[in-house]
Amino acid sequence: MNGISIGPIAFDIERFAFVVAALIFMSVFHVMTIPQARRGIDLRRWAIPAALSWLVAARTGFVLQHWAVFLEHPLDMLKLWQGGISVGAGFLGLGVLTLFLLVRREAVVAPIMGAAFVGWLAGELVLRSQEQQAGAQTTLPETAFPHMAGEPVRLDERQGTPLVLNLWASWCPPCRREMPMMMDVADRIEGAELVFANQGETEQRIATFLKNLDEDGEHVSLDPTSSLMTRFNAMGLPTTLFFDASGTLRDAHFGEISRAELLSQIATLQSAAPQADADRASQPTNQGDF
Structure with a gap:
């Protein structure tokens, strides 16, 4: 991390x-x-x-x-x-x-x-x-996480879209400070997805927090066991993880993030997306024997 x-x-x-x-x-x-x-x-x-x-x-x-x-x-x-x-x-x-x-x-x-x-x-x-800590994963889990606005979602199903994954909790002061800005970016950005994965809190507490912010749960998922913090060796909250279109971790930011840094990281992911698509297209597929 x-x-x-x-x-x-x-x-x-x-x-x-x-x-x-x-x-x-x-x-x-x-x-x-x-x-x-x-x-x-x-x-x-x-x-x-x-x-x-x-x-x-x-x-x-x-x-x-x-x-x-x-x-x-x-x-x-x-x-x-x-x-x-x-x-x-x-x-x-x-x-x-x-x-x-x-x-x-x-x-x-x-x-x-x-x-x-x-x-x-x-x-x-x-x-x-500073090397990546031993045991840290670099890919998204094949797990469906509960979602505040609908059916559970699989974070690893990227479909060619980069992902910004924000690990947060309502008791965390830096999380509360950066959340309105990040929600605004999530509503405006195109060509990338932002998901806010709450760590360890109940749905009711999250709903109350979002209501106080005058935000809905469109971008919010639940991680009741804080499994994402464990998987990516997050040292604390907030932690923002940047995944390319293939679902591979490319960068991580620990602590409160600025709008400029967030947008810069998203632009980097978006610029890398065409190359990732080209690499996947160039890989041979097993057609089987006829």
């Missing part, structure tokens, strides 16, 4: 990599400026401005990449807890700051760039070292 846990605290792997990179940056910067600090030269005052220049530029780059989405929902630009940064844009912003410092002849450029490189390397190592 795309996450990591430390005791009772669970992180999305990308957020965890960001936290590690930030801590490494601060630590390395502190160590590299020890000689100047001993001589009474205060270079450490630039640590926070350097970190902020990277963060602001990284967030701005991500917003610009998904400008059409943020233009319709401008307040989403401020929802940093949902994630969404552009690493390249972040280093561009840091580069602008270092040019400014060079012009001022500040002797802090080397510590900033050295600490930034080590921080980036640490973040990359975290991302690359």
Whole structure:
């Protein structure tokens, strides 16, 4: 699963990599400026401005990449807890700051760039070292799940349509925050299906929650035993799983997801769908002997 846990605290792997990179940056910067600090030269005052220049530029780059989405929902630009940064844009912003410092002849450029490189390397190592947990499945189960709006549904019967599977519960604050946005996307999107699989709650409790949201159960399935969390080794809720048209897991997002990230992942699944269809069509079929 795309996450990591430390005791009772669970992180999305990308957020965890960001936290590690930030801590490494601060630590390395502190160590590299020890000689100047001993001589009474205060270079450490630039640590926070350097970190902020990277963060602001990284967030701005991500917003610009998904400008059409943020233009319709401008307040989403401020929802940093949902994630969404552009690493390249972040280093561009840091580069602008270092040019400014060079012009001022500040002797802090080397510590900033050295600490930034080590921080980036640490973040990359975290991302690359996180492998899929042992026992996790990558395909949808051949199981019929109860549905709030009708007959039980088989999630594995894709019929050439990608699937976004959201694992949620009404007691989960991030689930409640992201649900209206995700329901809106589910109602509008074409060429993909969104299913909200409730984990472990009764039909009555789910119905009450949906009524309070003024939503119907059109996209909601029930998983009373939380079997999907077990199957995909979900570390917590919400977890959003992205399956291609063949029903194979392609990506996973742990924690609250932004509209921009959700739409970007759906677009990736949709762009891969024609290739999946072509691969299936090219497979030989056993016609039998005549």
